[in-house]
Amino acid sequence: MIDHYLQAFATVLLPQNLLAMVLGSLWGLLAGALPGISTSMGVVLLLSFTYSLSPMTAFVLLIGAYLGGITGGSITSILFGIPGEPSSVPTVIEGHAIAKQGRPAYALWVYLLCSIYGGTFSVVFMIVATPLIASFALRFGPAEYFALTVLGLSVVSGLSGGSMLKGFISCFLGLFLATIGTDGITGEERYTFDTVTLLGGINFVVAMVGLLAVSEIFVEAEEPFKEYKGGVEYRGMLSEFPPFSLFKKYLLTMIRSPIIGTIVGALPGAGATIAAFLAYGEAARTAKHEPEKFGKGAVEGLMAAECANNASTGGSMTILLSLGIPGSNTTAMMIAAFMIHGMQPGPLLLTQRPDIVYGIFASMLLTNLLLLGLTILAIRMFLELNRMPYSIFSAAIMILCVIGAYGLNNSMDDVMLMFAFSLLGYAMRKFDIPVAPCILALVLGDMAELSLRRALLLAGGSPVGLVSSPISVVLLAGALFSILYPMFKKPKMLQGL
Amino acid sequence: MSENGRVVMKKGEIVFSGVCVAFFGFMLFETLDLLGQGRPGEVGSGLWPFMALSVSLVLSLLMLIASVKKYRAAAREGTPELPVEAIAEKRRQRTTVTLSIVTFLAYILVMPWIGFILATLIYILAFALALGERRRWVLAVSPFLVTAVIVGVFAKFITIPFPKGIGVFAEFSRLFY
Numbered sequence: 001m002i003d004h005y006l007q008a009f010a011t012v013l014l015p016q017n018l019l020a021m022v023l024g025s026l027w028g029l030l031a032g033a034l035p036g037i038s039t040s041m042g043v044v045l046l047l048s049f050t051y052s053l054s055p056m057t058a059f060v061l062l063i064g065a066y067l068g069g070i071t072g073g074s075i076t077s078i079l080f081g082i083p084g085e086p087s088s089v090p091t092v093i094e095g096h097a098i099a100k101q102g103r104p105a106y107a108l109w110v111y112l113l114c115s116i117y118g119g120t121f122s123v124v125f126m127i128v129a130t131p132l133i134a135s136f137a138l139r140f141g142p143a144e145y146f147a148l149t150v151l152g153l154s155v156v157s158g159l160s161g162g163s164m165l166k167g168f169i170s171c172f173l174g175l176f177l178a179t180i181g182t183d184g185i186t187g188e189e190r191y192t193f194d195t196v197t198l199l200g201g202i203n204f205v206v207a208m209v210g211l212l213a214v215s216e217i218f219v220e221a222e223e224p225f226k227e228y229k230g231g232v233e234y235r236g237m238l239s240e241f242p243p244f245s246l247f248k249k250y251l252l253t254m255i256r257s258p259i260i261g262t263i264v265g266a267l268p269g270a271g272a273t274i275a276a277f278l279a280y281g282e283a284a285r286t287a288k289h290e291p292e293k294f295g296k297g298a299v300e301g302l303m304a305a306e307c308a309n310n311a312s313t314g315g316s317m318t319i320l321l322s323l324g325i326p327g328s329n330t331t332a333m334m335i336a337a338f339m340i341h342g343m344q345p346g347p348l349l350l351t352q353r354p355d356i357v358y359g360i361f362a363s364m365l366l367t368n369l370l371l372l373g374l375t376i377l378a379i380r381m382f383l384e385l386n387r388m389p390y391s392i393f394s395a396a397i398m399i400l401c402v403i404g405a406y407g408l409n410n411s412m413d414d415v416m417l418m419f420a421f422s423l424l425g426y427a428m429r430k431f432d433i434p435v436a437p438c439i440l441a442l443v444l445g446d447m448a449e450l451s452l453r454r455a456l457l458l459a460g461g462s463p464v465g466l467v468s469s470p471i472s473v474v475l476l477a478g479a480l481f482s483i484l485y486p487m488f489k490k491p492k493m494l495q496g497l
Numbered sequence: 498m499s500e501n502g503r504v505v506m507k508k509g510e511i512v513f514s515g516v517c518v519a520f521f522g523f524m525l526f527e528t529l530d531l532l533g534q535g536r537p538g539e540v541g542s543g544l545w546p547f548m549a550l551s552v553s554l555v556l557s558l559l560m561l562i563a564s565v566k567k568y569r570a571a572a573r574e575g576t577p578e579l580p581v582e583a584i585a586e587k588r589r590q591r592t593t594v595t596l597s598i599v600t601f602l603a604y605i606l607v608m609p610w611i612g613f614i615l616a617t618l619i620y621i622l623a624f625a626l627a628l629g630e631r632r633r634w635v636l637a638v639s640p641f642l643v644t645a646v647i648v649g650v651f652a653k654f655i656t657i658p659f660p661k662g663i664g665v666f667a668e669f670s671r672l673f674y
Contacts, residue, residue: 052655165560169517172553176524179546188542190531191524214601221597221628222590391630392639395621398601399647402608407657415605423598431513445549453540461540 008358012366017060020053021367024061025374028068033076033084033382037397039069040329041213045397047333047340048205048404055341055356060363062337066330067367070272070310071115071375075382078107079234087272087312090280090305097297099232106240110299111306112375113242114254118307119368121258122265122314126321127361130350133322137347142454143466147475149448152268152325154479157437164483166433174438177202178445185453197413204336206414207442209401210421211428211435212329217394218426234383237376250300253283254307261308265315268440271328272309279308310368317364320345321357324447329436332443507568514561521554596627612662612670613652617644648673 011017024046031042043065050058073085078095091111098107140148153175157167180191181201192198247254257279264275283304284294294301316327317334324346326332338345343353350357405418428435452466459465467473528550531543579587604620621640630636651657652674661670 049655165556165563169553169556169560172549172556175549176521176546176553179549183542186539186542188531190542190546191527218594218597221593389625389630389632389635389639391625391628392621392635392643394628395624396643396647398604398624399617399620399643402605403647403651403657406659407651407655410658412605412609412660419602419605422601426594426598427513431510449545452545456540 004354004358005362007355008362009366011056011355011359012060012362016054017057017363020057020061021064021363021370022374024064025068025367025371026064026378028065028070029072029075029371029375029378030068030382030385031065032069032072032074034385034393038212038216039066039073039085040333041216041397042069043330043333044205044208044212045400045404047337048209048407050337051340051408055343056359058337058341059334059356059360060367062334063360063363064367064370066334067119067310067313067364067371068374069330070313071112071119071371072382073309074111074115074306075108075375075379078111079104079232079379079383085272085309087276087309088305089273090276091302093295094280094298094301094305096232097295098299098302101297102232103240104232104234105237106242107302108237108379109240109242110246110302112372113247114257114303114306115310116368116372117254118258118261118310119313119371120365121307122262122311123361123364123368124314125262126314126318126364129318130322130357130361133318134347134350137323140347140471141469142451142458143469143472144475146448146451146455146466147472147479148323148325149444149451151475151479151482152327153437153441153444153448155268155482156327156440163432166431167437170428170433170435171437171441174441175445175448177207177438178442179449184446184450197411197417202417202442203408203414204332204339204443205408206405206418207421208329208333208336208439209404210418211425211439214398214401214418214422215425215429215435217398218422219429220394234379237379246299247303249289250303252286253279253300253304256282257304257307258311261311262315262318264308265312265327266319267315268319268325268327271316272312275312275315276305276309279304314364317360321349321360322347324349326440326443329439332440335443507564507571510564511561511568514557514564517557518554518561521550521557525550525554593627593629597624600624600627608662609660610662610666612666613659614644614648614670614673615662615666617647 012021027046028039028042031037031045032039043062046061046065050061053061070085070087073083073088074091074095076082076084077088077091078099081092081096081100083089083092095107095111098104098110153171157164157171178201180198182189182192182199189199260279260282261272261275264278265271280301283300284291284298287294287298287300289300290298293299316331319325319327320331320334324335324344326335335345338349343349343356401418401422402415405414406412408414425435427433428438455465456463459468467476525547528543528547531541532547533541533543600620600623603623604616607619608616618640621643622636625636625639652659656674659670659674661667661674
């Protein structure tokens with residue numbers, strides 16, 4: 001095992017991989033820091049350019065963007081009071097309040113150190129937990145895999161915010177879209193309407209770019225022309241380094257928050273935002289030192305939120321690498337990246353491609369450390385970029401989307417398909433239909449269908465085969481619970497009926 | 498959102514739900530051909546999409562019913578007149594989105610004819626104008642700057658074979674990549 005780690009670090013430290021790490025992290029920080037560009041948008045824009053890279057370089061680049069995006073979301077939150085990411089809302093409440101009290105550098109240091117600590121904590125968890133979960137998952141057959149995808153999709157659809165009904169419509173739409181193209185088992189053409197473009201199925205990257213990135217720009221276009229003003233004055237990071245005693249004072253929060261973040265991150269559909277809010281709420285509830293400061297600049301609240309949202313990354317990646325189930329849009333893109341390079345994340349990956357799995361561990365550890373220095377150096381640059389005309393910036397993003405879709409097969413058909421998905425994404429956003437379940441279902445749909453058909457085949461066509469093992473029963477019961485619990489807790493499914 | 502806006506939104510939601518019902522219904526009809534195909538003892542190609550589309554159809558019908566009920570409830574409550582500024586703002590938002598979609602579609606459509614460089618140059622200018630950008634220096638400098646960076650990175654460095662256009666446009670594109 002030590003050999004694997006040494007080899008992984010040696011590979012990640014190759015010049016081309018280090019460059020990819022720096023560029024990916026910078027891009028992620030930028031995407032996270034700029035309101036209007038989400039981490040998932042940042043990752044999906046990079047995804048299309050990873051085709052020509054070696055698998056390890058591609059993952060180093062994408063991990064940089066992922067971790068950078070989660071970290072960068074708090075820069076504008078503290079300095080401008082504008083959350084770069086939804087997970088940064090608690091940071092706006094406490095971090096911006098501290099900054100407005102004349103201590104922006106102090107707030108930035110606390111945010112940065114806690115982010116890096118939370119991220120590193122979750123990577124250590126990932127290193128320990130991934131092999132354990134993967135070895136357990138080796139017992140999984142088609143029925144268990146089908147149950148696992150059902151669990152993942154039901155949790156994502158139920159937790160995606162707003163109406164559960166709309167969450168499930170989005171999920172089933174994604175499942176349907178995943179069936180378009182040639183059937184992998186029978187060779188039958190499905191819903192291709194005799195077009196060559198659809199014969200190979202819908203490319204995830206094309207769909208993701210349209211649904212996530214282009215549609216987001218269309219939605220953003222509705223808002224009045226943006227100029228972020230009224231931020232606090234930033235004079236650099238050289239002053240106000242927080243004393244070690246501060247972290248000792250809030251030791252319980254420093255232990256509890258990354259644990260919350262990692263566990264929540266591992267749940268499909270939860271992710272950084274829920275992790276940050278849960279840890280923040282828990283810190284507010286149990287605050288012993290200056291609880292009256294919550295909402296007015298409580299450093300403990302800032303620490304809790306930042307530890308948790310970064311810790312969610314390791315949790316999400318653990319489930320992705322060990323079970324092959326993405327918990328969020330961003331990890332769904334990681335699945336797409338695996339598929340682009342001819343791999344399938346899941347329990348077998350650890351034995352088939354240990355170089356990639358250990359390389360991902362190593363690159364996540366190193367990226368977290370790199371982000372500490374990179375963020376400090378880049379804060380001023382991002383403040384300048386915030387002054388860049390939004391209209392030009394969004395035009396550049398649109399062009400990158402076109403290049404991303406076109407570059408896959410050098411085909412304008414893919415670009416047209418991306419445009420169709422962007423309209424679909426825009427309509428979904430306008431009518432509060434969450435996009436995340438559709439994307440996850442599109443990615444997982446193929447696996448769900450193949451597992452179901454194989455399980456039925458093994459059971460001689462009997463559906464009892466789907467519930468013949470205790471593991472699949474537990475997983476399907478979990479899926480049922482995740483659907484029924486929110487309905488009984490709050491009958492959103494029947495809202496308006 | 499204003500009352501009037503909410504009623505308009507509900508109308509839109511009804512139309513959207515109706516489109517969903519029609520789409521899933523049509524696809525489900527198409528699926529009937531796939532059912533029953535496949536070798537004996539094998540689960541055919543139609544089962545999974547049939548299941549997904551059946552549930553989708555039922556859920557979108559539920560969404561349609563919910564939207565109609567919400568619309569009726571909102572209509573019963575009445576719709577107070579909106580201030581002129583709010584109406585103008587709403588109209589501006591719609592125009593901006595429509596223009597941004599149309600410029601993007603036009604960009605994609607004309608690119609194979611006039612080539613990537615010219616299409617990108619014109620698109621940046623048109624998109625910025627659609628978003629309300631009026632600063633002359635931004636409009637004059639940015640399209641050239643962004644196009645130059647993009648062509649330099651993606652056409653020259655990564656060598657993506659972008660469309661060159663036809664005729665004289667192709668000659669122009671060949672000057673750069």
